Amino acid sequence: MNMGLITSLKARFRSIFKWFFKKDKMRIGIYGPPNAGKTTLANRILRDWTGDVIGSESEIPHETRRAKLREGVKIEVDGKTLTIDIIDTPGIATKIDFHDFLKYGMSEEEAKRRAKEATEGVIEAIKWLDDLDGILLVMDSTEDPYTQVNVTIVGNIEARGLPLLIIANKIDLPNASPARIKAAFPQHVVVPISALKGLNIDTLYRTMAEKFG
């Protein structure tokens, strides 16, 4: 049989198959170390597209200690609509010590409870990875990106084959260096933004539509 015909038939079957099994919406998880601005980003996306918020933002690490899901967020870019579920996850850390919370004026009991919940939060965040279709990995541009947490998460997301966008957040701060993040993870798309100030946020939406749409 003609090889060209077989190839075109194969391509047609593949597109029909894709059409049948195409997900109508993507589940996107927002990941990163504590205090990278995950909730600020989640709130920014929700404020922009739903007028809502997902959780409280704080300078105290591990403010988000349970994963939070918001379904059916519609993002419109250049006439195309991307519908996503957003999961804001607790910050991933290798060490959690209640002493770190004491300086924020918490009682020892409260700090210990926070540490325990934060630890449970890390486990919950990691478990969510099994149920996601894409990841927004938020990093603080003012910090060294070469951390065990960042490198391990990127490696694992690559191994899972999940689409990944790295967000270089906090570019509004004077010592921010998104280039350092790009240099650390050159194989991935890095989008520099300020979730707090809304800087370059349109580029993020466009890149999300390309990557996850």
Next chain:
Amino acid sequence: MPHRCTECGKEYMDGDMAILQGCECGNNKFLYIPKQKGREVEEIKEQFERIESVRIIAPGMYELNIEKLLEGGEVVIALQEDGKYAVHLPSLLRKKKRS
């Protein structure tokens, strides 16, 4: 670490005056013990071979083994350093993904 008295076995650190003046026991011969190169490798190896995903150092102080957690499967909790472990059965038995 590495200067051991050949008589009584007492060890002196590098640069200790006792190495020049002699050991407490009166002996002035010491055996130099080279640094164990294997030790660091062992420590790293041990870290990778740790079975627990969470180590509770003290109440409110936790050490998380992110690699282990990301590998999936069960959550094993090590209680301080005394060799006690707790296995979180629901995570071990979880077969189906969250829908």
